[in-house]
Amino acid sequence: MPKKKTGQRKKAEKQRERQREIRTQEKSLVERPCNYIMECDSCKKTQKNRAFCYFCNTLQRLPVCGQCGKQKCLAKLGDCVIKHPNQHTVGLNMVGAICDFCEAWGAICDFCEAWVCHGSKCLNTHACTCPLRDAECAECKRGVWEFGGRVFNCSYCNNFLCEDDQFEHQASCQQLDAESFKCVSCNKLGQVSCLRCKICYCDDHVRRKGFKYPKGQPIPCPKCGFNTQETKEMSINTRKYDYGRQRNDEQDGYGYAYDDYAGYQDHDFGGASGFSFGGVKYNGNDDEDDDDDDDDDDEDEDDDDDDEEEDEEEDLKDELEKLKVDAAKDIK
Structure with a gap:
């Protein structure tokens, strides 16, 4: 019969399974280390994880690796390609690779603008699997190097969005x-x-x-x-x-x-910024008032014409009566 597992062995197996799930699970863009929230040590402004501050261009005291998200390199447990004299290393000794010939700083990702530690896995895989490759906002067409905030994905179309346009875009995406x-x-x-x-x-x-x-x-x-x-x-x-x-x-x-x-008819055809045709806003009630005025003028003209016709008829009657009187006198 197989040996009975002890409590310590069960805990170790559960821990290994949990670590395996954490490594294999697919993280969202917000949970990636290259998209962490960072607060500058100098200007105290919140921004995306960067090698240098976007606003004051200051080098951070405790940089975070953009691939594994760690701030401390352990010599015994890590796969660091550089052998450190101490048990652990922090700061630029963990991420700042200096070239022996040109003395330039290295290990900065060109896509997410974050430090990459000296770990063998991070140096070999981050450049090819960086989640911010070709990250351009669908609304303002800005890249990571052109704004200081974090990058998000739209919940509907899965396009990249900057921190300024994410709510406006998702409100009109459906x-x-x-x-x-x-x-x-x-x-x-x-x-x-x-x-x-x-x-x-x-x-x-x-x-x-x-x-x-x-x-x-x-x-x-x-x-x-x-x-x-x-x-x-x-x-x-x-x-x-x-x-x-x-x-x-x-x-x-x-x-x-x-x-x-x-x-x-009821639609307002005013132009942008309050402009309208001819500098005067159109109002449909004005046409109705003009039509009423025209009808009143027509009625007044009709009344004047009727009065003139009545006067002409009375003049004709008077002339006819005079002619009758003159004819009677001639006969006598």
Whole structure:
């Protein structure tokens, strides 16, 4: 029979399993050491983990490795390629590799601008697996070297975002670049949506011919390769334009409705920054007042014409009576 495990052996096995899970689990971009929060020793400003302060360009007293996240190098437990005389090393002795020929500082990642320690694994793998490779904000198009804050991923389209634009972008990310949920290739209702391309696909056009897709996994977008999601499981809006022809859901065909024309009249066509056409803001009530004034003028003119016609008729009657009197005198 196998030997019974002791309590100490069980604890050691659980600890090894827990460490193995920690090493193999996929961390988010916020939890990566190269994207840690750092406070400058000189100006006390919060920023991303950097070799030098973004604001005052000061070298940090206790740098953090951008790959493993440690501040102290242990000579016995670490895989450091440089043999240190002491049991542990901190500061620039852990990260600052100095060239013997040009005396230049080394071990700074070109992508995340963070120190990399002297560990063999960190030096060999960080340059190829840096999570901030080609990290450019989807809104302002700035890289890591052009702003001081941290870098984030959008929860919907998974694009890189800077600290200034992350909330504004994610608030408007679930919006399609179309006026309906119809498939871009046909007139069917789109079952799945790509939040990176902002378009919908039906079940027929989202699948490519000749490819086999595994069951239970999301189908990649045929345009960009990003995983699509079911439209009914997300809160997606369609883009609506306030100018041009507008249609109602109750309206059939391609005709115009009275409500559309009324909405067109009530719309404010003022330009940007408070400007408007001709320097005067349009008001639909002004046209109604002008129409009422024109109607009053027309009524006054009609009354004047009626008075003139009555005067002419009275003059004719008087002349006829005079002619009758003169004719009677001549007969006598």
